Amino acid sequence: MSDWPEGYSRHVLDVVDSTLAEAARMLPTLSGPTWILALEQTAARGRRGRAWATPRGNFAGTLVMRRVETPAVAALRSFATSLALYRTFVAVTGMADAFSLKWPNDVLLYGGKVAGILLESVGEHLVTGIGVNLAHAPDPDQVEARALKPMSLARDLDIEVAPEVFLDVLAGEYALLDVQFRTHGFAPIRRAWLDHAAKLGEVITARTMRDETVGTFDGIDESGNLILQTSKGAVLIAAADVFF
Numbered sequence: 476m477s478d479w480p481e482g483y484s485r486h487v488l489d490v491v492d493s494t495l496a497e498a499a500r501m502l503p504t505l506s507g508p509t510w511i512l513a514l515e516q517t518a519a520r521g522r523r524g525r526a527w528a529t530p531r532g533n534f535a536g537t538l539v540m541r542r543v544e545t546p547a548v549a550a551l552r553s554f555a556t557s558l559a560l561y562r563t564f565v566a567v568t569g570m571a572d573a574f575s576l577k578w579p580n581d582v583l584l585y586g587g588k589v590a591g592i593l594l595e596s597v598g599e600h601l602v603t604g605i606g607v608n609l610a611h612a613p614d615p616d617q618v619e620a621r622a623l624k625p626m627s628l629a630r631d632l633d634i635e636v637a638p639e640v641f642l643d644v645l646a647g648e649y650a651l652l653d654v655q656f657r658t659h660g661f662a663p664i665r666r667a668w669l670d671h672a673a674k675l676g677e678v679i680t681a682r683t684m685r686d687e688t689v690g691t692f693d694g695i696d697e698s699g700n701l702i703l704q705t706s707k708g709a710v711l712i713a714a715a716d717v718f719f
Contacts, residue, residue, distance in 0.1 A: 479643060480650035484509040487639060492518040494537035495593070495604045501539070502600060508540040512642050519606065532610030532629075534590075534638045538649065542601040543657075549601050551661045551699050553580045553594045554668045556603055559648040560590050561671050566644050567636045568628065575673035577623075578692075578701050578717055582607075583673050586719075587626035605645075609636050621718050661697065669694055674719055679703070681715035688712065 479485065484507060491497050491513040498511055513536070516529035529535040538556075542549050560582045565571045575583045580592035589612075593604040612625035628634045655663060669675065674692050681688045681701060688710055690703030701712040 478647050480647050482507055483646055483650065485512075485642070485646070486510070487512045487642075488514070490515045490517065492516065493604075494535055495519075495595070495602060498537045498539045498602050498604075499597060502597065505539055505600075508538065510536060510538050510642060510646055512536045512638060514638060529606060530611050532638070533627075534605065534607035534609050534641050536605045536607075536638075536642055536645075538603045538605070540601050540603075542596060542599055546596055547698070548661070549596065550594060551664070552601065552603065552656065553592055554661070554695075554699060555652040555656050555664050556580070556592050556594070556605065556649065557582060558664060558668050558671075559645060559652050560592070560605070560607070562648045563641065563645040564589075564628075566648070567641060568632060568634050570632065573632070574671070576668055576671045577673045578695065579699070579714070581623075583623065584626040584628070584631060586673070587612075587624035587631075588622070589626045589628070607641065609638060609641060623719070661699070665695060665697070665699075677719075680718040681712045682718065683712070683715045688715075 493516050494511045494513045515531045516535045519529045519535060557576050557580055561574055561576055564574045573584055577583050581588050582590035590607040595602045608625060608627035610627060610629045612627035612630060615624055628636055652664060677692055679692045681703060688703055690705035690710060693702040693704045696702055703710045
């Protein structure tokens, strides 16, 4: 842990209901940014309350930080987190071309989902939950219709990485991007994220609770909105599930 970023705390738990729930319980005692890692979760959740399978051997972590930006600006940290994840995957596998980033907050391995992010505001804190399929991936019939195939490092790359090792690399990568975000804003992170964006320039589908938009993925704007070029012109989408 010689490269552990200065100023960040590190808590590794054997079993917990969820690291997001543990973060909420720990908030009153935290004095600075804190990483919480669980080697096993029994009641994890993803976006919109969806279940997230986290068997032993996978990465289940949460970063808790005091929110120093407005909620809208703080939400852009999801892109910093996914970029940090991308760089961590490259560092532990040496396979840059195998990974890509799916708007708004997933990491893909050979086009299948290998990691997801859930960003929440809790009072004056920003809580970022991260799940990574290191050792195991859910069966395809456990995910919703049209969802991408679940992937894992162990099964699909034959590379084994311990959750604690993954955390140490991820914490360092995120700390560097945090400094960049605070110093230079979202612009450089946006450019770097787009360098690794999945399906950029291709036709994708964005589905919200109300409607569905099909268009060419033309990037993300300075607020992190998805830009789709459609027959009616450019459409900006703030939140949606994306399907390829």
